[in-house]
Amino acid sequence: MSLSVRLRHDFPGFAMDLAFEAPPGVTVLFGRSGSGKSTVMRAVAGLMRPDGGRVALEGRTLFDGDRRIHLPPHRRRLGVIFQEARLFPHLSVAENLRYGARFAPRGGAEDTARVVEMLGIGALLGRRPGALSGGEKARVAIGRALLSRPRMILADEPLAALDAPRKAEILPYFERLRDEAGVPVLYVSHAAEEVARLATTVVALENGRVLRQGSAAEVLGDARVMPTGVRSAGAVIEAVLHAHHPDGLSELDAAGIALFLPCIDRAPGARIRLRIAAQDVMLATARPQDISALNLLPGTVAAVLPGQGPGAMVTVDTAAGRILARITGRSARALGLAPGVPVWAVIKSVAVAPGGIGVSPP
Amino acid sequence: MSLSVRLRHDFPGFAMDLAFEAPPGVTVLFGRSGSGKSTVMRAVAGLMRPDGGRVALEGRTLFDGDRRIHLPPHRRRLGVIFQEARLFPHLSVAENLRYGARFAPRGGAEDTARVVEMLGIGALLGRRPGALSGGEKARVAIGRALLSRPRMILADEPLAALDAPRKAEILPYFERLRDEAGVPVLYVSHAAEEVARLATTVVALENGRVLRQGSAAEVLGDARVMPTGVRSAGAVIEAVLHAHHPDGLSELDAAGIALFLPCIDRAPGARIRLRIAAQDVMLATARPQDISALNLLPGTVAAVLPGQGPGAMVTVDTAAGRILARITGRSARALGLAPGVPVWAVIKSVAVAPGGIGVSPP
Amino acid sequence: AASLKDAMDRIAPAFHEATGHDLAVSLAGSSALARQIEAGAPADVFISANETWMDHLDDAGLIAADTRFDLAGNALVMAGPDGAAPVVLDDTLTATLGEGKLAMALVDAVPAGIYGKAALSSLGLWDAVAPQVAQADNVRAALALVAMGAAPLGIVYATDAAAEPRVDVVATFPADSHDAILYPAAALAGHEGAAAAAFLDYLQGDEAGAVLTELGFTLPQ
Amino acid sequence: MGWLGPEEWAAVALSLKVAFWAMAASLPPGILAAYALARWRFPGRQILNGLVHLPLILPPVVTGYLLLLALGPQAPLGRALESLGLVFAFRWSGAALAAAVMGFPLLVRAIRLSIEAVDPRLEEASATLGAPPWAVFATVTLPLILPGILTGAILAFAKAMGEFGATITFVSNIPGQTRTLPSAIYAFLQVPGGEAAALRLVAVSVAVAMAALLLSEVAGRWVARRVAGA
């Protein structure tokens, strides 16, 4: 299941001209407010007719400007989670959730009870949308799209209105969609953690154009591409879950290096991806002693990229993969960091954001 | 300027009964989706008539259930930033921005050009709201409320739809409101960073009740109160900006301890508040050497609070104030941490989130 | 009365020519006009299509004394489509109608209908045809039903039938089968000015009479 | 029963029947026409729009004449319909038709206004959930325009209760068949002294229409609550 998008559209004062491929998995559209993310969503969903271009899902053409093909939205069957909830005001929450199922082919039924449970909307089923809070509306909208058994999901900042624990409950569901159900997802987000955790592919947009496109590791690990600010920089590394320890830590094996993280709810053997934000990595030229950080990765400095401000981005090659560390230029100089210098990357177990740990896409 | 709120209201299936005081500055309402934040906002703004209670701003009663006082919204003059933008569809962006000014008393004029510039909506002034992106709408809504010269601002997740750099541009404006303009702000947010940075007072809500209320340092520094999840824990410490160094670092003086942070855009002498998230703090029992972290604070363990999972929250008393460190239980045991043990708190300069540094409320 | 439109259209200019007075004619149903007069309409002369409304105003003291006279008379006929065979006004009438309707003006309310019902009753036909009577709101509408073929027969005034090319008279009701059909005219109390008097005079004159006879009205003796 | 004779009761019953059917029968075509005018761009749209408004613009008598011309016993269309068992001339069904035609512009305009106010984003959401256009209409648009349909229906009903000119011209005044309340009232007003009798019928007519109006207000409040989603 892969989506291929090429779009050209002019609004007065905003021109969009872009192309990207969304391979199976979650493709995150990443970009600043007004960069064209929702417009791409609308075009893919068939809610607008772009001036030109082509959209195809699994080789099936949904839109083709030259061949004047424009499949109407209901025949595309893409489950759209809109930036605003767009619930049907005259239907109860339960009826909203059931809405899509009547038009979907039988079979492959999503488990309603499970989705309701995950979204924590069980108590709201009898209410009308007018009596819901902002975050409750957002959750019902997610449920409605998921339960319509779509061929693909387009989610436009689905979690923006939610609190952190709720986000943490819902994110694994998208992961499962990506990995188990095989439903491709086009996902808009401003949150680096969500991106790092979910993205198979990241498409960074700027001003209606694709700034960079590639795997999550490539784009987020690229010190020069930080489309939404410096805090989105970070490396994504892959590891295998080795064992669960009785004190609640999980031990991972990243190419021979042991990493300790707070309990990861997977069976040993699972392939795990971690996002390690650049600012959470410390570097030391000697192996630190007597320190609370459990994860020490030996490596070699590959590059030191001074930033515009006081910071510097240091790329360190370790056996587990390339790691980014954002430190101060002063420290870089004090430690004499330069390509080739051996260093220890120090990472606290708890600094790895729970949002940043996920199951690797297969 | 202080706001005093006592509210009682029953929705079918949701009962609200709470009271809090919002002293001058920014009072952040913090709580999970559906906990009643927007309902409080509506009641304070006069958009609903609660079953009972009393709302007073600076001693002036806005609502009193017993005395049957209910000042209509337009006489309260509270600038509300709604969770959904609620722009006037028939007016251009510029007209939306100007809307409030006609009803406001003369003088004390907010500088329109400055607000427009800060929000980055200069190019949109001639457009209708229907032609704006989600984040653009949110920004115009912020501008509209700010420019109505309100006596107080009620902001319901104003930044939820915005990307990180945009947030970083707008947050200082709220700070300025708090500190210079003296406009009190009631602010709803899910983001721990925003809370830590802005809050003078934090009111944590749960299920229509106040869970905890106090200064930002108290509530966020309280290891047992983490209303929206473990990642919101962190200490807030106060420091004085000492000097700007040529390499772009700013040196702060926290009760005699030097802290180095990326450039803070204030004049030396300014009082600064920092939020140091618990998970960004490492502890060492010996002074670490050859490490990139620039900030080493000596202190003594005050308490070790094991969490339900593998983590433990360690409270460390330093000269700069009480600091929280979230480390693994394994490390705590390995280092032999217990009340009275001397430790070094290790904090990277860059780990302090830019959203987490702000000017202290006067 | 509205049915005098044609006549008034011709008489008004002639009257102006002859006397220099301007004439404003308000054409509406007699009932509407009479009510307006009761409500104080600034009219000088009232011409009614029947005597009842004139009597009504008379009783109310709204008619100037001694100005009332009968302007014209009319005959009641049975009209059928153009070229239709004559009809005999007896028991065969229902057979002639067949499934069709007999078009009349409102039989309890509008003069032509009242006269028609009286005529049919005195001929002993009313009870038989009553179920088939379609009552129009005025005699012109009844005529139109016949002209358009919606009804095979209709009871109308001779003047109407004469002016409508799409209908022919298939029978004429005996004059004694109904009350005399008269169009009374009178000046209104408080409006007996020179112009009103002149107009009433003119209406009684030969020129007006000629117009009325040409249109098929009879002139009362 | 005391103060109304049997004929008058018959007129009341007939008027109710005529008004009800005029309203009910014009709802489906009215909704269709309103939808077409609000949403579709097609050649002849303005002509349809004009046609819909025609009964409002024309004096009722003219509308009645046109109906008679089109659907009278001699008219080809009237005959064609007759062979299908649909007879309008001089029947209560014709009175209902005339009332329906006269009320049609009111019905269509109210519904069209509601359709134009429906948030297209909800219809978009429905389509993305797999609803084909008819289902979007049936499950989203239609429920949301219920206030407009209700307003249109009550206008059509009230108009039908008061319609006189087109009705009497088209189907005459046949007691028990086409003598509706307005026809009866008109007849009373044609004779001196008939005011009292007319007034009685006016009172009945007003009472019936007010009851319908109150009913529609209650239904309207219910519908409004639904649509507001609270």
Add this chain to the structure above:
Amino acid sequence: MGWLGPEEWAAVALSLKVAFWAMAASLPPGILAAYALARWRFPGRQILNGLVHLPLILPPVVTGYLLLLALGPQAPLGRALESLGLVFAFRWSGAALAAAVMGFPLLVRAIRLSIEAVDPRLEEASATLGAPPWAVFATVTLPLILPGILTGAILAFAKAMGEFGATITFVSNIPGQTRTLPSAIYAFLQVPGGEAAALRLVAVSVAVAMAALLLSEVAGRWVARRVAGA
């Protein structure tokens, strides 16, 4: 000019004047009544609602008769207004009044429908920005209900172009003063063979109304774009 005589032109001009003023004069009270019915709860609300609908329910002749009784030269109210310089009886102004009364329910209903569809959250936003209720109405509600006002206005105008029964009953049928197009058409239909002349006037009436309708469609599209906020 060829095919219409001067009297007929006078009827056309009069009808336009009457219809325009009927529409224009009923807009302010129509908007007020619609707002009151849509938003306020007050004793007598249902009575006001009934009164507004009355001209729709009553046969036009009755409405005209009631107007005559209330505002005729002999009636106390008519005299009172006359002393203020407001004369309706047998004047074009009376024709306009009759047309306005007959169109009032249509106007009010359309506007009320629009008011009920206004998103109250926008009005709330306006109030929090300091707008007192009248300003909320003037700057938010009113612009948002323009489609309803436009629909109401065109309905009232079209109705006024076609109104006959109440007009002729109230102000008679005086050439140049109260002989509107429908009255002139009626007059022609009273003489055998007058159909052709009547038809000409019908054509003029339809043409005028269609022009107004087209205009309202253009204005409507403009207004809809504004309200949709695009």
